[in-house]
Amino acid sequence: MTELTTIEINRLERLEEIVSKGMRSFVEVGLALAEIQSNRLYRAQYETFEEYCQERWQFSASRGRQLVGAVGALASLPAELPKPANAAQAEALARIADESRRSEVWTIAVQRATAEGRMPTAREIGEIDIEVGDVFGDDDGNEEWNEFTDGERNMTEVKPMFRELGDLLRRASDIADALSRTSAKQWMLTGGSSLQKHIRDARDHVNAARPAGVCPLCSGARCAKCFDTGWMNGTRLHHYRPSR
Ligand SMILES: [Zn+2]
Known part of the structure; x- marks a missing residue:
């Protein structure tokens, strides 16, 4: 094992402080681990990054690499979009190897979730990745149409319609909200149920x-x-597909 310079010793202390206070933010942890790994700052006491993760932090090296990879994946996301808020979201993105596909999945996920005033979940990221991969023929853009399965052809036919319907209902929801702030307010509640509720139910139905x-x-x-x-659909697929 080789000695560290004074500068490196100080730097390692700083970085380890970040990891141990930990969880302040997964981004800080991932960046700290990445630097420890790439400069082999663990080398005075540990042979490998694996050993370092296990003995110093009691987590597996694959967990360490996951965190490093998750933070690395953030760099390629479109700058105008919000960044993932937690490690689970970032790790779901990091599992998408292709950078442009990763950006596309994140863009769709953010669009859909922010329409509901929230951030995408890790599970949604995984589902959108499947959706995007199916439309673009996964890994091979040169496939002939007749090499697609019936399922893929059928999905390609209906997906744009679902997307359009979703957009329309989102617009309908906005207009209904606006109406409920006008003189129409009481009339929107006919029969004890609000129009907004009906539209929300319709949107849930479309999503499902x-x-x-x-x-x-x-x-x-x-x-x-x-x-x-x-x-x-998502529910049925989740039921029948063995977890990945
Ligand atoms: Zn079938």
């Missing part, structure tokens, strides 16, 4: 119905479980 991926049981060839479509 839209395709989340190719049917894992028939691989898109169409079967009874996917109602002869070759694709499944």
